[in-house]
Structures are given as C-alpha cells and as structure tokens.
Amino acid sequence: MPVSEAMISGMFDLNRAGEEGLAAQLTSQLRGLIASGRIGKGQALPSSRRLASDLGVSRNTVTYAFEQLAAEGYLETSHGRRPAVTVDGGEHIESAGGAASRVRSAKPRLSPWASKLSQMDWPMSYLAPLRPLRPGHGDFREFPNEVWARCLRRSAVRAGRRELGPINRPRLREALAHYLATSRGVRATADQIMILPSAQAALTLIAATLITPGDDVWVEDPGYPGAAAAFRASGARVIGVGLDQQGMQRMSGTAAPTLIFMTPSHQHPTGRLMSLARRTEFLNASRPGKTWIVEDDYDGEFHYDSRPVPALQGLDAHGRVFYVGTFSKAMMSDIRLGYLVVPPAMVATLEVAQRHIGLMAASHIQEALAEFIADGHFLAHVRRMRRIYHARRDHLVDGLQRHLGELLSVEVPAGGIQLVARFKRSRADRAAVKRLVEAGVETRALSSLSLGRPRDQGLLLGFAAWRESEISAAVRTMESCF
Ligand SMILES: Cc1ncc(COP(=O)(O)O)c(C=O)c1O
Incomplete structure (x- = not known):
C-alpha cells in the first residue's frame, strides 16, 4: 500500500550526536526500509528538497543517499521526478560485494498482533537526539551515578554466591511494597509485585492476559x-474517553468495558489530578473480575x-486495580525497570505469563535496586529532584506566560515532568512542532495524543530534564518562531 510522504519522513531516526555521518545513516536506514518491505516497490519517495526539510538535514545529504541507492539498484531516479523504489521488500534482498541480488521469497504472514503493531x-x-x-x-x-555504581558492583560481586531464585527478587519486592505503601498509599503484599523491564511491559502483559x-x-x-x-494490538476496541477538570469522565449508558x-x-x-469523587465513581462501577482498572x-x-x-x-477493597509504575522517570530513562502490582486473584496467571513471554529483569540489577531503595538513596534522589523539578516547572510556566502569554494558555500541573500549553487561537500544532524542531526545540503536538478528532491544539512541553538556562533559551526560541 502506498504511504504518504509525511509517513516516509517519519520513518527515519537520525542521530546527530553519533559518529556515523548523516548521509551514511540516511542511506542505510532507507536501504533497510526498502529491504524490509516497509517502503514497497513503486512507492515514490519525497523529493530531496521535501525530505531534507522534514528531517532538518541539508539537501546534499538526501541527494547522496538517493544516488547511492540508485547505484545499488534500490531506486530509480530521473531528473525532475521523485525517486521511486524499484525492488520489492517481499523479495529477499542480499548484498554481495555492494551489489544487490534478489532471491524470491514469500512475504511473511504475521500474527494479528504483529500485523496490528507493524501498522x-x-x-x-522522536526524530532528533534529545x-x-x-x-x-x-x-x-542529576542522577547519583557513583552511588548506583556501588550498588551495582556489590550486587554483581555477590552474583556468584546467590541462589538461582525467583525471577521477581524478594528483596526488591519487599523494598517496593514498603516504598509504595508509605509514599503512594498502595496496599499490596510483596508477592503481588512483579518486576518488569518497563511500564510498557506491564501493559503488554495485562493486555495479553x-x-x-x-x-x-x-x-x-x-x-x-x-x-x-498495547491494547489495540491485542485486538481490543479502544475507546477514547474525554476529560474534565476532575480527570477522565465516566461514560454512562454504554456497556461496561473489560478494562x-x-x-x-x-x-x-x-x-490533571483525578478527584476523589471521580476515583470512587470509577471504583464503584468496576465489577470484580469483569471490569479491571489499570492505574x-x-x-x-x-x-x-x-x-x-x-x-x-x-482505595480499592475488591482487587480490581492493576497498579503500574516505572523507574524510567524517577531514575533514568534507559534504566529499563518497571513494576506491576497485581490484584491477588491474578497473581498466578500473570506470573506464568511473565515467564512464558520472558519479561524478566536481570537479577543483579534487581538486587542493586533493592539496596538503592532500602538504603534510602532512591527516596533521597526523588526528594532532591522534586525540589529541582518544582523550580523548573515554575520557571517554564513563568517564561511561557511572560513571553508567549498572548498565544498560549498554560495548564499548570500540580506535579509530574511535563505540561500542556494550548494555542488560544486556532493553529495547527503539528506544523508548529515541526517549525520548533527545526529551530532546536522539541515538543509534542497535543493533537497527536488524541484518538479521534483532536479536541485541542497545543504543545506538550517537558520541564524536568532541562536546566533553567536551557528552559529560558528554549522559550526565547519559541518566541522568535511564533
Ligand atoms: C503515561 C506513561 N506511562 C508509561 C510510560 C512508559 O514507561 P516505560 O518507559 O517504563 O515503558 C510513559 C513514558 O513516557 C508514560 O508517559
């Protein structure tokens, strides 16, 4: 099926800070997209001018990639026309001495799950580096790497002496149960807690089961x-529910969902923070074993x-809520550790599924994290970052209101790591995001987070990861862009 020019531009992920040049990256990524069949035979590519502008690279970079792949037989280029793909990714493409040779093989037939995901x-x-x-x-x-490294080292040294034990390490489960009870009001015993590589893994596991x-x-x-x-890939009918000031709204008059x-x-x-009244409404409406809530x-x-x-x-006395958490915000984005608190009736099923899908986290990292939490380093880090992020949130809000107040209305969140600024007058947020990226500021279009027709146009802006000087510079850039 032909894909749009915008979709093709969105398929690239160029690393400007990497050692490999942009032209080489673009060439190999485009070759890969054609060879894997994601860009099919006959598909016209965006013009070099358009692709260069979408990716924020020079036109020479794109021309190099097109000419190289034309020489290898992947593309047909002729003056004044957009380059077209000449080979079918369904054919197995083998590179021998730089020349492409093709052997016929059938397109793989994917499971419904994989077909949904591949769409x-x-x-x-994101396209650009952070x-x-x-x-x-x-x-x-700001992460205390030295402390973390000591925990990791001690855990690695102990690894040879450790029993091959449960895949969800008891020490980490205990430490988390205590932390979640005291800091977040979660009521769970240690054996309800599963340690996973990410929050996304938790969602996939819930969807699969x-x-x-x-x-x-x-x-x-x-x-x-x-x-x-995650839910759509499992075949669910995903229904978007609007928000009001109290958070997600309850839909009445429709059949109760599974989840x-x-x-x-x-x-x-x-x-936004969901009000207590709304929380109670949702809990009362979800029947044990029939409608589950994933928090x-x-x-x-x-x-x-x-x-x-x-x-x-x-607040849940009937075991209807799965509670999902991640360390990718509170510690580091790429730590790849999350957790799931499972309702008692589902623990055995989820544990079997976890083992079968293989969603386990490395034991020595779990042990290191258990020590990091039990010794108070996690809480100390969170407390410190809470102060820093608080100041950064205020700094961004102040900067936006002062310099872009006529254009944007800011929804000040009571917590978290990002905020939404809505355009006061109608404006295409995706085009604005593109323009900002070109100028060096990365944001996400609010409309891209809507399931149906977007209700609002605006920008999702992160403040936690950026120092106040970086936030000020970004706001100045935004001001000059608009
Ligand atoms: C609401 C929400 N849930 C979960 C995640 C993903 O967490 P993880 O990286 O652990 O999968 C994110 C990441 O941005 C998020 O915004």
Missing part, C-alpha cells in the same frame, strides 16, 4: 498512546503544590 510504529518516538523541551524525561545528568479480541477498553483522550497501542486505563495522579498529558502512576513521585494524593489502588 503503528512506536507512537512516542533536545529541550522534549517531554517524558527526568534529568539523568485479559483482552479477548473485540473487548472494549477505555482510555483517556487525549492520553498515553503507548497504552492504546479502563487511566493516569489519575497526573493525567498524561494534561497533568499508570508513571511520575507519581513528583508532586509540588500539595501533599500527594494516594494511589487509586489503595
């Missing part, structure tokens, strides 16, 4: 696209204006 792309990917004000990140420059194709799943709209993707996904502590992306508390550690509101999970 999606990872919804949160730049202000990309949302979704904490500041890994609870969704029958055709089931209804409610998600917040706008919301976190990674969750919608409701929500981010009640800081709604993603708006940062994603991805950045609940960071609250600034009031005492943190305890997790919804802690």
Whole structure:
C-alpha cells in the first residue's frame, strides 16, 4: 500500500550526536526500509528538497543517499521526478560485494498482533537526539551515578554466591511494597509485585492476559498512546474517553468495558489530578473480575503544590486495580525497570505469563535496586529532584506566560515532568512542532495524543530534564518562531 510522504519522513531516526555521518545513516536506514518491505516497490519517495526539510538535514545529504541507492539498484531516479523504489521488500534482498541480488521469497504472514503493531510504529518516538523541551524525561545528568555504581558492583560481586531464585527478587519486592505503601498509599503484599523491564511491559502483559479480541477498553483522550497501542494490538476496541477538570469522565449508558486505563495522579498529558469523587465513581462501577482498572502512576513521585494524593489502588477493597509504575522517570530513562502490582486473584496467571513471554529483569540489577531503595538513596534522589523539578516547572510556566502569554494558555500541573500549553487561537500544532524542531526545540503536538478528532491544539512541553538556562533559551526560541 502506498504511504504518504509525511509517513516516509517519519520513518527515519537520525542521530546527530553519533559518529556515523548523516548521509551514511540516511542511506542505510532507507536501504533497510526498502529491504524490509516497509517502503514497497513503486512507492515514490519525497523529493530531496521535501525530505531534507522534514528531517532538518541539508539537501546534499538526501541527494547522496538517493544516488547511492540508485547505484545499488534500490531506486530509480530521473531528473525532475521523485525517486521511486524499484525492488520489492517481499523479495529477499542480499548484498554481495555492494551489489544487490534478489532471491524470491514469500512475504511473511504475521500474527494479528504483529500485523496490528507493524501498522503503528512506536507512537512516542522522536526524530532528533534529545533536545529541550522534549517531554517524558527526568534529568539523568542529576542522577547519583557513583552511588548506583556501588550498588551495582556489590550486587554483581555477590552474583556468584546467590541462589538461582525467583525471577521477581524478594528483596526488591519487599523494598517496593514498603516504598509504595508509605509514599503512594498502595496496599499490596510483596508477592503481588512483579518486576518488569518497563511500564510498557506491564501493559503488554495485562493486555495479553485479559483482552479477548473485540473487548472494549477505555482510555483517556487525549492520553498515553503507548497504552492504546498495547491494547489495540491485542485486538481490543479502544475507546477514547474525554476529560474534565476532575480527570477522565465516566461514560454512562454504554456497556461496561473489560478494562479502563487511566493516569489519575497526573493525567498524561494534561497533568490533571483525578478527584476523589471521580476515583470512587470509577471504583464503584468496576465489577470484580469483569471490569479491571489499570492505574499508570508513571511520575507519581513528583508532586509540588500539595501533599500527594494516594494511589487509586489503595482505595480499592475488591482487587480490581492493576497498579503500574516505572523507574524510567524517577531514575533514568534507559534504566529499563518497571513494576506491576497485581490484584491477588491474578497473581498466578500473570506470573506464568511473565515467564512464558520472558519479561524478566536481570537479577543483579534487581538486587542493586533493592539496596538503592532500602538504603534510602532512591527516596533521597526523588526528594532532591522534586525540589529541582518544582523550580523548573515554575520557571517554564513563568517564561511561557511572560513571553508567549498572548498565544498560549498554560495548564499548570500540580506535579509530574511535563505540561500542556494550548494555542488560544486556532493553529495547527503539528506544523508548529515541526517549525520548533527545526529551530532546536522539541515538543509534542497535543493533537497527536488524541484518538479521534483532536479536541485541542497545543504543545506538550517537558520541564524536568532541562536546566533553567536551557528552559529560558528554549522559550526565547519559541518566541522568535511564533
Ligand atoms: C503515561 C506513561 N506511562 C508509561 C510510560 C512508559 O514507561 P516505560 O518507559 O517504563 O515503558 C510513559 C513514558 O513516557 C508514560 O508517559
């Protein structure tokens, strides 16, 4: 199926800080996209001018890639026309001495799950290397690497003496159960806690164990696209539910869904806090064993204006709530550790599924994290970052109101790592994001987080990962762009 020029431009991920030049990266990525069949035979590519502008590279870089792949037989180029793909990725393409030779083989038949995923792309990917004000990140420059390294070292040294034990390490489960009870009001015993490589792994595991194709799943709209993707790939009918000031709304008059996904502590992306009344409404409406609630508390550690509101999970007396957390915001983006608190009735099923899918985290890292938490380093880091992020949030809010107040209205979140600024007058947010990226400021279009027709146009801006001087510079850039 032909794909649009914009989709093709979105398929590249160039690393400007890497050692490999941009032209070489572009050439090999384009070759890979054709060889894998993601860009099919006959597909016209964007013009060199258009692709260069979409990717923020020079036209020479794109021309180099086109000419190289034309020489290798992947593309046909002729003057004045857009280059077209000449080979079918369904054919196995082998490179021998730089020349492409082709052997026929059938296109792989994918499972329904993989076919759904292959139509999606990872919804949160970005083109450029990390730049202000990309949302979704904490500041890994502030992480106490020396302390963490000592925990890792001690754990690695002990590894030879450790029993081959449970895949969810008891020490970490205990440390987390205690931390979650005291800091987030989560009520769980240690054996309800699973240690996973990410929050996304938790969502995939829940979807794999609870969704029958055709089931209804409610998600917040706008919301976190990674969750919608996980449920949709399992065959669910994903239904976007709007928000009001109290958070996700309850839909009445519709059949109860199998699952409701929500981010009640800081709604993603708006940062809104779900009111107690709304939490109780959702809990009362979800029947044990029939309608499950998935509470994603991805950045609940960071609250600034009031005492943190305890997790919804802690209000649930009937085992209806899965509680998902991640260390990728509170520690480092690439630490690749998350966790899932499982309702008692589902523990055995989830543990078997975890082993079969292989969603386990390395034992020595789990042990190191258990020590990091038990010795108080995690809480100390969170407390320190809470102060820093609080100041950064205020700095960004102040900068936006002062310099862009006529254009943008800022929704000040009570916590979290990012905020939403809406355009006061209608404006295409995706075009604005593109323009900002070209100028060196990375944001996400609010409309890209909507499931259906976007209700609002605006920008999702990260403040936690950026120093105040970086935030000020980004706001000045935004001002000059608009
Ligand atoms: C709401 C929400 N949930 C989960 C995640 C993903 O966490 P992880 O990296 O652990 O999969 C993110 C990441 O941006 C998020 O914004």
